[in-house]
Amino acid sequence: MTKTLILDNGASTMKVGLAHQHEPKIIPNVILRGRTDRRQYIADQVDECTDFSSLLYRLAFEKGFLTNWGLERTIWDRVFKHAIKIDAKDTQLVMTEPLFNLPAIQEAYDQIIFEEYGFQACYRTTAPQLCIYNDWNTLFGDPRDVSPDCAVIVDSGYSFTHIVPFFQRKPITKAIRR
Incomplete structure (x- = not known):
């Protein structure tokens, strides 16, 4: 398997x-x-x-x-x-x-x-891309309570921090900040 x-x-x-x-x-x-x-x-x-x-x-x-x-x-x-x-x-x-x-x-x-x-x-x-596809129901309860159309993921690691905005689960590349 x-x-x-x-x-x-x-x-x-x-x-x-x-x-x-x-x-x-x-x-x-x-x-x-x-x-x-x-x-x-x-x-x-x-x-x-x-x-x-x-x-x-x-x-x-x-x-x-x-x-x-x-x-x-x-x-x-x-x-x-x-x-x-x-x-x-x-x-x-x-x-x-x-x-x-x-x-x-x-x-x-x-x-x-x-x-x-x-x-x-x-x-x-990327880690932010995996986060956006996480199960919203697990994170926030009923998915009807939260709209996943817009989100901002802050990925802070050892070498840098990225702020990644998403619209309809796609990153807005020009708006990503390091």
Whole structure:
């Protein structure tokens, strides 16, 4: 049976889980290395660290965009094999990407997702776009009480904050502010 993995791949933390799970796991999107013991802590291993005073932090993101693919692959390898325990060949992926992501970065995402990991399918979208398609009934009660024709989503992360207005569930691109 095909599984669907949801990955909100943030610059500081990633929220990741299977679609049927109630809550995602929140995992640091970082590799730490101790200056004295030289031990590496990758993603969920950060919880094992007892002394944060002399660590070197390595993030795969710069200014909100994924730039260090080698580092991110190391983190994803750890998360997919040990934290989530999935086989990409039997899994579809829904993942977030930054608003206004660069085409070269999008191509690199696709190459790594399909050629290196072998996911069956991938849907890349932005976090605000996923929010607008959330179940309004769950959030606000009876959907007749709230009109989803207009909405503003504020997406505040590690690297930036975006304010995204929506009309009829479509973003108004010219009005998006960073």
